[in-house]
Amino acid sequence: MFAKLLSGWGLMALNVVIHAIGVTAALRWLRAQTTVERTIWLDAWLFIRLASWIVLLHLVEITTWAWFYDWKAAMTDLQSALYFSAVTYTTTGYGDLLLPEAWRLVGAIEALTGILMCGWSTGFFFAVVSRMVRAEADPADR
Secondary structure, eight states: OHHHHHHHHHHHHHHHHHHHHHHHHHHHHHHHHOSSSOOOOHHHHHHHHHHHHHHHHHHHHHHHHHHHHHHSSSSSHHHHOOOOOOOHTTTTTOOSOOGGGGGGHHHHHHHHHHHHHHHHHHHHHHHHHHHHHHHHHGGOOO
């Protein structure tokens, strides 16, 4: 059991690294966006690109869990592992697929990791919006 929990911890750590690299890349990209004249359409397009990037990060993180489940034969195939991982990471939890009993705590670690990574993404998105609102109020903040 300890080895399985250690595996879950390692996957959580890998997800944090993936997310940190992705959020840092997004932050650098956002800083390079120096549009003199902002419009609602340019802002909407920026939010669409940022949201797409964040969703891509989450899909990569979900896939790392799925590959692990498939590698360890905790799921019957990669497609099932991807589906299970997506509903676990997002805490949707349909319950139509289950990990073997020996792996269930690892699934719980995945769900906790998903909550943390989604919260981090939400906080980042909120920070971007807040900065844009401040910049609109004081153009010197850009």
